[in-house]
Each structure stands twice: as C-alpha cells, then as structure tokens.
Amino acid sequence: MTAPLTPPPPPHEQSSHRAGPPAGAGHGAGGHAHAVAHGSAYGNAQASKGEDGPGMKTELREATVITVVLALCGVLLGVLWDWLAPRVPLVGDVVSGTWVVYLKDTEGEQSIGVDGTFTLLALAFGAVSAFVVFLVRRRGGVPLVVALGLGGLLGSLLAWRLGVWLGPGQDVLAHAKDVGKGVTFSAPLELAAKGALLAWSFSGLLVHLGLTALFGPRDPEPVGYGPHGEAR
Numbered sequence: 705m706t707a708p709l710t711p712p713p714p715p716h717e718q719s720s721h722r723a724g725p726p727a728g729a730g731h732g733a734g735g736h737a738h739a740v741a742h743g744s745a746y747g748n749a750q751a752s753k754g755e756d757g758p759g760m761k762t763e764l765r766e767a768t769v770i771t772v773v774l775a776l777c778g779v780l781l782g783v784l785w786d787w788l789a790p791r792v793p794l795v796g797d798v799v800s801g802t803w804v805v806y807l808k809d810t811e812g813e814q815s816i817g818v819d820g821t822f823t824l825l826a827l828a829f830g831a832v833s834a835f836v837v838f839l840v841r842r843r844g845g846v847p848l849v850v851a852l853g854l855g856g857l858l859g860s861l862l863a864w865r866l867g868v869w870l871g872p873g874q875d876v877l878a879h880a881k882d883v884g885k886g887v888t889f890s891a892p893l894e895l896a897a898k899g900a901l902l903a904w905s906f907s908g909l910l911v912h913l914g915l916t917a918l919f920g921p922r923d924p925e926p927v928g929y930g931p932h933g934e935a936r
Contacts, residue, residue, distance in 0.1 A: 760847075767847035774833055774855025774908075775862060781829055781904075782866030785893070788825070789867070790817040792891035796880025805876045808888055818893060822864070823900040830856055830907025837908075838915045852912055856904035864901060868893050 792815055793808040834852060841848060871893035873879050883889045895901075 763845050763847045766841065767851035770837060770848065770851040771855040771858070774852070775858035777829065777833065778859030778862030779866060781825055781859060781863035782870065784825055785822050785863060785867040786870040789821040789871075789893060790814045791872075792818065793888045794876060794880070794891045795888055796877075796883070796885060798885055803877055803880055805880050815894075815896060819895060819897040819900055822867075822895055823897070823903045826856075826860055826863075826900060826903035827907040829859070830904040830909075831911045833904075834908040834911035834915065838912055838919075842916075842919075842921060844912070844916050849909065849912070852908040853905040856906075856908045857901065860901040860904045864895050868895075 793812070794805050795808045796803055796805050798804075833856065837848065837852060838844075868874075872890045874892045876891065879889055880887075
C-alpha cells in the first residue's frame with residue numbers, strides 16, 4: 705500500500721512562519737533616532753543662541769557708556785592727585801637784579817613722589833573700575849575690553865590736566881615775586897613720567913582678565929550622539 709501524500713502548505717502559510725520585523729520597521733526606528741538627534745541639536749542651538757549674550761549693537765552701546773563714565777571718573781582722580789601729591793618746594797632770589805627760582809631741597813624726592821602718587825592712584829582706579837564692570841557684565845567681550853582701555857586712558861589724561869590746573873600756578877617767576885625773596889613756595893604739579901598715563905588702562909585690563917578667567921561663565925561642553933541617537 706502507498707502512504708498518502710501530504711500536500712505542501714499554501715504560500716501564505718509558508719510566509720507566516722518566517723521571522724522578521726514588519727516592513728518599514730527599520731525605517732521607523734531610524735526616523736525616530738534622526739528626529740531625536742535633530743530635536744536635541746535644535747534645542748542645543750537654541751540654548752547656545754540664548755547664551756551668546758546681547759547683540760553687537762547692545763555691546764557697542766554698553767562699551768560707549770563705560771568709556772564715558774571712566775573718562776568722567778578722571779575728575780576724581782585729578783582732585784585726589786592734587787590733594788595727595790607732595791609739594792616740591794621752590795625759593796626765589798634776586799641775582800644781579802634778575803629773579804631766579806631754584807629748588808630749596810636739591811636732594812629731595814618730592815618730584816618722584818608726584819609721579820608715584822599719580823601712578824598708584826591710577827592703578828587703584830583701574831582695579832576698581834575693572835571689578836565694577838565685571839560685576840555689571842560678566843560675559844566680557846571685545847567692545848568691553850576696548851572700553852576699559854580707552855576709558856582709562858581718557859580718564860588719566862583728564863586727571864593729569866585737571867590736577868595741573870588745580871595745583872599751584874604755572875608762572876613760577878610771578879609766584880616768587882609775589883611771595884618775596886627767600887620765601888618758600890610750591891612748584892606746579894608736573895607729571896614727568898608720562899608712562900603713568902597708561903597705568904589705569906593697564907591695571908583695568910589686567911584685573912578684568914583675571915576676574916574673567918577665574919569667575920567668568922564657562923562655555924558648555926559639546927554633547928555628542930551615538931549611532932542610535934542617544935546622548936553621550
């Protein structure tokens with residue numbers, strides 16, 4: 705006797721036994737990963753855009769205000785210089801019918817003290833101005849640095865000219881004649897070391913650089929993504 709033959713299963717039954725993901729599953733997973741990566745990248749871009757600080761116009765406006773304020777602070781520096789600087793004593797005399805003026809103390813260091821007082825005051829003004837500017841705007845920026853340097857220089861120039869104007873008169877011969885022969889009087893304020901005019905700017909830039917390096921905001925570390933879109 706012959707065993708009955710079993711007919712093969714229908715085609716749809718054979719395909720039902722094959723294991724595998726449905727069509728389009730891989731495409732859907734890849735699309736989801738791409739969407740996650742795209743959304744994260746967009747969020748990071750938006751965050752970085754918000755952390756970039758004000759625009760260039762705002763920075764220039766702030767830098768202009770800082771420059772003007774620092775220049776006006778030179779008035780205070782000039783007043784303090786005239787008040788704290790040592791006086792250089794002079795004496796007038798008549799030699800062969802002609803008035804002459806000479807130093808009373810030829811070995812005195814008052815002239816050095818005048819320059820030193822201006823320099824120390826300018827260094828202090830630079831440090832204070834840099835500290836205040838850093839508190840007002842921590843992010844810094846090129847316009848802000850330029851404003852610190854330029855404002856300090858303008859303030860020093862104003863302080864120098866104002867201190868000379870507030871100090872003793874420039875006409876020493878007329879002053880000697882007014883006080884009389886052999887009477888001591890003070891010489892005009894003079895800034896012999898013109899390099900002191902840069903002390904304010906130098907101090908301000910140096911202190912601001914140190915404050916920014918130590919306490920300034922840090923840039924966020926870049927976020928990478930794995931092959932499946934996960935953050936790492």
